[in-house]
Amino acid sequence: MKTLIANALVVPMTKEGYSLRADIGIDGKHIAFVGRADASFQPDRVIDASSFLAMPALVNAHTHLSMGLMRNYKDDMPTLQEWLAEIFPVEDLLDERDILFASRLGIMESIQSGVTTVADMYFNQHSTAKAILEGGIRASIGITLFGDLNQSKERVKKSEALLKGFRNQPDRRIQFDYAPHAIYTCPEETYRYAHALAKDHGVILHTHLSETRKEVEDSISTFGDTPLSYLSRLGCLGDIKTLLAHCVHLTDEELIILKDLDATIVHNPSSNTKLSSGLAPISKFLEHGVQVALGTDGASSNNNLNMFEEMHIASLIGRVYTPTNTKLTPYQVLSMATTNGAKALGLEARIGRLEAGMEADILLLDLKKSHLTPLNDPFSALVYAAQASDVDTLFCQGRMLMQKRKILTLREEDVLKDANSCWAEVLARKRGEQNG
Amino acid sequence: MKTLIANALVVPMTKEGYSLRADIGIDGKHIAFVGRADASFQPDRVIDASSFLAMPALVNAHTHLSMGLMRNYKDDMPTLQEWLAEIFPVEDLLDERDILFASRLGIMESIQSGVTTVADMYFNQHSTAKAILEGGIRASIGITLFGDLNQSKERVKKSEALLKGFRNQPDRRIQFDYAPHAIYTCPEETYRYAHALAKDHGVILHTHLSETRKEVEDSISTFGDTPLSYLSRLGCLGDIKTLLAHCVHLTDEELIILKDLDATIVHNPSSNTKLSSGLAPISKFLEHGVQVALGTDGASSNNNLNMFEEMHIASLIGRVYTPTNTKLTPYQVLSMATTNGAKALGLEARIGRLEAGMEADILLLDLKKSHLTPLNDPFSALVYAAQASDVDTLFCQGRMLMQKRKILTLREEDVLKDANSCWAEVLARKRGEQNG
Numbered sequence: 001m002k003t004l005i006a007n008a009l010v011v012p013m014t015k016e017g018y019s020l021r022a023d024i025g026i027d028g029k030h031i032a033f034v035g036r037a038d039a040s041f042q043p044d045r046v047i048d049a050s051s052f053l054a055m056p057a058l059v060n061a062h063t064h065l066s067m068g069l070m071r072n073y074k075d076d077m078p079t080l081q082e083w084l085a086e087i088f089p090v091e092d093l094l095d096e097r098d099i100l101f102a103s104r105l106g107i108m109e110s111i112q113s114g115v116t117t118v119a120d121m122y123f124n125q126h127s128t129a130k131a132i133l134e135g136g137i138r139a140s141i142g143i144t145l146f147g148d149l150n151q152s153k154e155r156v157k158k159s160e161a162l163l164k165g166f167r168n169q170p171d172r173r174i175q176f177d178y179a180p181h182a183i184y185t186c187p188e189e190t191y192r193y194a195h196a197l198a199k200d201h202g203v204i205l206h207t208h209l210s211e212t213r214k215e216v217e218d219s220i221s222t223f224g225d226t227p228l229s230y231l232s233r234l235g236c237l238g239d240i241k242t243l244l245a246h247c248v249h250l251t252d253e254e255l256i257i258l259k260d261l262d263a264t265i266v267h268n269p270s271s272n273t274k275l276s277s278g279l280a281p282i283s284k285f286l287e288h289g290v291q292v293a294l295g296t297d298g299a300s301s302n303n304n305l306n307m308f309e310e311m312h313i314a315s316l317i318g319r320v321y322t323p324t325n326t327k328l329t330p331y332q333v334l335s336m337a338t339t340n341g342a343k344a345l346g347l348e349a350r351i352g353r354l355e356a357g358m359e360a361d362i363l364l365l366d367l368k369k370s371h372l373t374p375l376n377d378p379f380s381a382l383v384y385a386a387q388a389s390d391v392d393t394l395f396c397q398g399r400m401l402m403q404k405r406k407i408l409t410l411r412e413e414d415v416l417k418d419a420n421s422c423w424a425e426v427l428a429r430k431r432g433e434q435n436g
Numbered sequence: 437m438k439t440l441i442a443n444a445l446v447v448p449m450t451k452e453g454y455s456l457r458a459d460i461g462i463d464g465k466h467i468a469f470v471g472r473a474d475a476s477f478q479p480d481r482v483i484d485a486s487s488f489l490a491m492p493a494l495v496n497a498h499t500h501l502s503m504g505l506m507r508n509y510k511d512d513m514p515t516l517q518e519w520l521a522e523i524f525p526v527e528d529l530l531d532e533r534d535i536l537f538a539s540r541l542g543i544m545e546s547i548q549s550g551v552t553t554v555a556d557m558y559f560n561q562h563s564t565a566k567a568i569l570e571g572g573i574r575a576s577i578g579i580t581l582f583g584d585l586n587q588s589k590e591r592v593k594k595s596e597a598l599l600k601g602f603r604n605q606p607d608r609r610i611q612f613d614y615a616p617h618a619i620y621t622c623p624e625e626t627y628r629y630a631h632a633l634a635k636d637h638g639v640i641l642h643t644h645l646s647e648t649r650k651e652v653e654d655s656i657s658t659f660g661d662t663p664l665s666y667l668s669r670l671g672c673l674g675d676i677k678t679l680l681a682h683c684v685h686l687t688d689e690e691l692i693i694l695k696d697l698d699a700t701i702v703h704n705p706s707s708n709t710k711l712s713s714g715l716a717p718i719s720k721f722l723e724h725g726v727q728v729a730l731g732t733d734g735a736s737s738n739n740n741l742n743m744f745e746e747m748h749i750a751s752l753i754g755r756v757y758t759p760t761n762t763k764l765t766p767y768q769v770l771s772m773a774t775t776n777g778a779k780a781l782g783l784e785a786r787i788g789r790l791e792a793g794m795e796a797d798i799l800l801l802d803l804k805k806s807h808l809t810p811l812n813d814p815f816s817a818l819v820y821a822a823q824a825s826d827v828d829t830l831f832c833q834g835r836m837l838m839q840k841r842k843i844l845t846l847r848e849e850d851v852l853k854d855a856n857s858c859w860a861e862v863l864a865r866k867r868g869e870q871n872g
Contacts, residue, residue, distance in 0.1 A: 068809070072816035076755075076765060109806040273752035274820065276763060303820035304807035309748070316709035316749060319512075327712060329512060370545040371740035373504070373852045374859045380508035384710065384739040389825035416809045423810045 001044055001398070002027050004037055005364065008049035011378055012354040013056050013338045016331050019378050024054055026360040029171075029398040033356050047393065051368045053378060055334075056352055057116035057361035057394060058307040059341025060295055062206075062245040062266035064122045065106030065131075066099045067298030068305070069423045075303070080212050080275045087300065091123070093429045099124035101418040103131035108415050109305040110137060111407055113388035114363040116396040119243060119266075119295070119345060121179045121206055126162035129174055133166075136401045136409040138361075140243075140345045142179025142206045143197075149189040152180070156197070171397060175345070177204035177243070183227050184215060188234055195236040204241045204345065207231075210254075211246035212277045228254040237261050243344055245295065246271075247285075248278040255288045264291045264344035267336065269313040271297035282318050283326040293344040294336040308388040311337050315383040330379040364393035437480055437834070438463050440473055444485035444800070447814055448790040449492050449774045452767050455814050460490055462796040465607075465834040469792050483829065487804045489814060491770075492788055493552035493797035493830060494743040495777025498642075498681040498702035498731030500558045501542030501567075502535045505859045506736035516648050516711045523736065527559070529865045535560035537854040539567035544851050545741040546573060547843055549824035550799040552832040555679055555702075555731070555781060557615040557642055562598035565610055569602075572837045572845040574797075576679075576781045578615025578642045579633075585625040588616070592633070607833060611781070613640035613679070619663050620651060624670055631672040640677045640781065643667075646690075647682035648713045664690040673697050679780055681731065682707075683721075684714040691724045700727045700780035703772065705749040707733035718754050719762040729780040730772040744824040747773050751819040766815040800829035 005024040012018065012034060025032035025041045032041060070087060077083035094102070099122070110118060120128055121142035132139045143159045145152035156178075166174055178201075180186040180194040191207075198205040210216055210227045223230045228250060231237050238261065247265040250258075258265075267280055285292050294314060296305045311333050318328030342352025351361045367375060371385050394402040401409050441460040448454065448470060461468035461477045468477060506523060513519040530538070535558070546554060556564055557578035568575045579595045581588035592614075602610055614637075616622040616630040627643075634641040646652055646663045659666045664686060667673050674697065683701040686694075694701075703718055721728050730750060732741045747769050754764025778788025787797045803811060807821050830838040837845050 068806075070812075071807075071810060072812035072814075072821060075813060075816040075820070076763070078763075105806055105809060112806060270752060273756040276755050276758070279756060299807070299821075303816060306807065306823075309745075312745070313749070313752060316706060317753075319712050320709040320715060322712070327512070327514075368852060370504075370541055370548060370848075370852065371507075371735070371742065373541060373855050374507060376506075376508035377511060378508075380511040380739060384511070385507060385735075387742075387823060387825055389823055412806075416804060416806065419809050 002042065003398070004041065004043035004046045005049045005054055005362070006046055008052050008054035008364065009367070009378060010034060010354060011053060011055040011382070013334065014353050014355060017379065024354065024362065026395065026398050029359055031354060031356055031358050031360050034354050049364060051366065052364040052392065053367055054354065055363050055365070055382070056338045056354055057363045057396065058114050058337045059117040059293065059345070059352065060110060060115045060305065060307055061119045061243065061264070061293035061341040061344050062268055062295030062297060063106070063118050063120055063305060064298035065118065065120050065128060066094070066102035066122050067300040068105045068109065069098065069102045069419065069426065070300035071303050073300060078276070079214065080277055081214060083275060083301070090426065090430060093426050094123070096124045096127045098422045098426060099127035100131055101422045103128040104135065104410060104415045105419040106299065106305055107131055107135035107137055108407060108410055108412060109299070111135065111394055111402050112391065113306045113308055114391040114394055115307050116361045116394065116401070117341065117345065117347070117351060119206060125159055126166065129163060129166040132174055133169070134409065136396055136399055138173045138396065140175050140177050140204060142177050145178065145180040145190050145194050146185055147190070148187055149193055152186065152190045152193060173397065175203065177206050179206040182208040183219060183230065191231060191234060191236045195240065198240045204243050205236070206243040207245065209244045209247055210249045213249055216249045226251050226254060228257060232257050237263060241346060246277070246280070248272055248280045255285070255290065258288070258290050264293050264340065266293050266295040266344070267314060268295050268297040269317050270310060271301040273313070275301055279317055279321045281321065281323045282314065283322050283328055284324045286332065287324055287326055291340055291343065292336050293341040306388045307337055308386055311383045330383040333383050334379065360395050360398040362395040363391055365390045366392040438478065439834070440477065440479035440482045441485045441490055441798070441800070442482055444488050444490035445803070445814060446470060446790060447489060447491040447818070449770065450789050450791060453815065460790065460798065462831065462834045465795055467790060467792055467794050467796045470790050485800060487802065488800040488828065489803055490790065491799050491801070491818070492774040492790055493799045493832065494550045494773045495553040495729065495781070495788065496546060496551045496731050496741065496743055497555045497679065497700070497729035497777040497780050498704055498733060499542070499554050499556055499741060500734035501554065501556050501564060502530070502538035502558050503734030503736040504541045504545065504741070505534065505538045505855065505862065507739050509736060514712070515650065516713055517650060519711060519737070526862065526866060529862050530559070532560045532563045534858045534862060535563035536567055537858045539564040540571065540846060540851045541855040542735065542741055543567055543571035543573055544843060544846055544848060545735070547571065547830055547838050548827065549742045549744055550827040550830055551743050552797045552830065552837070553777065553781065553783070553787060555642060561595055562602065565599060565602040568610055569605070570845065572832050572835055574609045574832065576611050576613050576640060578613050581614065581616040581626050581630050582621055583626070584623055585629055588622065588626045588629060609833065611639065613642050615642040618644040619655060619666065627667060627670060627672045631676065634676045640679055641672070642679040643681065645680045645683055646685045649685055652685045662687050662690060664693060668693050673699060677782060682713070682716070684708050684716045691721070691726065694724070694726050700729050700776065702729050702731040702780070703750060704731050704733040705753050706746060707737040709749070711737055715753055715757045717757065717759045718750070719758050719764055720760045722768065723760055723762055727776055727779065728772050729777040742824045743773055744822055747819045766819040769819050770815065796831050796834040798831040799827055801826045802828040
């Protein structure tokens with residue numbers, strides 16, 4: 001199957017500030033060329049993209065797809081800790097069917113905001129893996145560790161058994177990583193175990209880190225060290241690639257430690273503001289040469305999975321909260337949501353840029369919108385003015401997942417109905433437990 | 437004409453946290469009832485709103501509709517002052533035809549994000565007034581004063597002559613106010629003159645105030661006083677209703693002065709963050725009993741006129757930037773965008789709430805969306821998860837302005853084409869000036 005995307009305004013994310021009017025050829029799963037089509041490329045399908053902007057599909061580098069069920073639920077608790085105290089008991093009630101329905105909902109939202117790759121961390125990962133294959137997107141799925149070593153070993157054993165069928169998919173759209181939840185839910189032994197697993201399998205360690213001041217204060221009083229220093233001292237961040245979600249409250253010493261690690265900080269500005277966790281000083285991180293990607297966190301703390309909104313919030317906060325006087329530019333934020341996200345997941349040779357040879361994860365954005373008229377600067381437009389609802393068409397690995405806003409891989413009506421009904425059942429179970 | 441909006445989830449904005457499943461009857465320009473339709477109400481038109489949320493249409497309390505032409509243009513200047521130095525020379529090139537086309541573009545954006553009322557401040561107000569009547573929305577149009585007393589008198593005289601035909605419209609959808617631009621562009625005499633005009637006509641004085649630290653510092657060194665204290669000392673804020681846009685950097689003394697004034701602060705979080713002006717401490721303002729409304733500012737500093745996005749940004753920033761430990765709630769932010777905006781413009785008896793007798797400015801939001809599923813809490817959903825593109829239908833004064841996202845009062849294609857072509861002409865004029 002050959003597709004010609006004709007005459008688009010292309011933002012390839014290969015060079016700062018670079019855009020061009022070009023055709024894009026897709027041959028099977030890969031980008032054949034970005035430039036002008038010649039006669040040797042005989043497309044089966046032509047998309048008139050003269051009113052579209054084409055850019056790499058987005059990477060959501062930290063999320064919990066299934067938490068969409070708890071969207072707008074128990075909002076506005078004073079702190080992360082008080083909110084988690086409401087959320088954890090509900091999560092205990094979710095079964096594999098709930099997670100399947102919730103994952104489909106999250107994947108639907110992801111596709112609708114131009115995302116083809118997510119780094120997910122949750123329970124019942126086999127249900128999420130099933131939904132990822134159905135929806136046609138990519139994922140790095142975290143095998144979550146939670147609690148003491150025995151509990152975590154039990155979780156990993158159970159997960160591995162259920163995930164066996166999902167390993168080594170020919171499309172390579174799913175990879176797995178090890179995801180100890182956080183230093184306040186996992187002791188030292190659990191982190192050492194997760195690190196050993198990640199190192200043995202040559203995969204990523206994905207964890208929450210330094211999300212709140214309380215986490216930092218508790219870490220100092222319990223471990224005599226700030227969170228990142230503590231994990232670094234344990235040796236749990238070295239020799240592997242790590243994905244460190246949040247990092248709102250890093251010290252200067254911790255920024256120096258990061259220089260020697262293959263780590264990516266995942267910025268989650270919506271969640272960090274909404275839960276009053278704080279504002280991560282991203283411009284300072286970038287000045288220190290730290291790699292930063294972007295994530296939505298779960299829809300329960302966001303309250304959606306809209307990566308255009310996330311780029312927007314990151315851009316705005318990154319211009320007013322500037323402890324170093326360096327302000328985030330639109331290109332830096334777009335990089336966080338594309339190339340940096342790809343690199344964070346070890347996928348930089350496959351996705352994140354529009355270039356010949358890369359896999360064809362492409363987002364087409366409809367520019368015929370009042371809020372994109374006149375366009376003037378495509379980079380500014382993408383982070384300050386564009387909406388997720390402007391994403392018209394989405395390709396993942398050359399496959400069209402959405403066209404004219406209609407998702408081609410999932411039945412939208414059913415996904416919404418199933419999510420509503422399974423959440424109603426969860427709430428009924430909760431009431432039953434309270435009464436029982 | 438009688439319209440029945442049947443079986444909606446209604447957020448009437450009459451009481452904190454109150455929503456109900458109800459019908460809404462519209463009779464001509466007014467809301468006949470919110471509750472259950474009885475046989476005496478014979479509608480000409482019935483809208484099945486069982487999957488819609490109905491709420492008051494939004495009020496954008498500070499904007500410059502026509503600045504959409506400069507969208508994404510000269511972004512990311514280090515400060516407001518440097519940005520204005522780029523923008524002012526372009527504004528000088530805009531003629532009444534440009535402002536007509538640009539106003540239509542701004543009105544199209546406003547309708548698409550559920551806004552039926554704007555407080556506008558710009559030049560060539562007669563062009564904006566014409567577009568407002570065409571588009572079917574409401575406006576408080578500022579007669580802008582800029583420069584010294586003679587310049588300002590000349591501007592007012594010219595404006596008044598051109599606006600004569602727009603005064604006393606039977607629908608009362610347009611009102612005028614006096615709008616001295618800012619203390620750094622208008623001397624004392626201009627403010628005194630604007631105040632006298634506002635007082636004589638019994639209308640609002642609308643101005644930019646305390647937007648940046650530089651403005652405050654310059655005010656102290658030039659006038660020996662902070663901006664609001666200075667204008668208060670001149671007597672330019674008393675005896676009238678005022679609309680004070682921005683107020684990012686107020687002192688505690690200024691908050692005390694505000695108690696005795698009929699003033700509304702208009703919060704513009706997107707513009708204030710993007711231009712690095714600062715974060716207005718809204719929760720502190722509310723604790724001091726100050727009335728706060730919400731605005732987008734111009735699309736050149738935002739970069740759109742999306743009031744849903746503005747509610748979202750206000751909510752997020754209002755939870756992380758909390759100098760008083762009081763965090764903004766979704767209901768407070770919704771109030772800023774509805775009831776408070778109406779009150780700021782002296783329209784609280786006509787719009788801002790859904791109640792029998794009020795004029796029918798109603799927004800219907802489509803809840804069948806992945807990012808609104810499950811709904812759980814409508815207030816949280818509206819500020820944290822909803823998108824402008826979820827607004828399906830919009831009424832102003834009982835007239836349907838948009839249905840199924842299609843605007844019924846403006847030709848969308850033409851509005852976009854005209855905006856693009858007139859902006860291209862402005863840029864050509866600019867190049868001509870530079871070369872000439």
